[in-house]
Amino acid sequence: MATIHVRDVPDDTLRILKTRAAKSGQSLQNYVLQLLTGEAALLSLEEAAREARAIAARGDVTADDISEAVREMREARW
DSSP states (O other): OOOOOOOOOHHHHHHHHHHHHHHHTHHHHHHHHHHHHHHHHHHOHHHHHHHHHHHHHOOOOHHHHHHHHHHHHHHHHH
């Protein structure tokens, strides 16, 4: 596993991270690792669009189907 060193972390940022780590019962290292892992798991807008295009290319869903599904979801909220 690789190691990351972060320099010039502002004092306020470090204090907040240490406090949050302590409140969650984790070491600062584990807390920051969890944050980084969560961030890496999120898709960027570009990645999400690429994935959506790939899914759409595998199916026969039309724009009308999508519009209808969105309309139904909106109506279900009310």
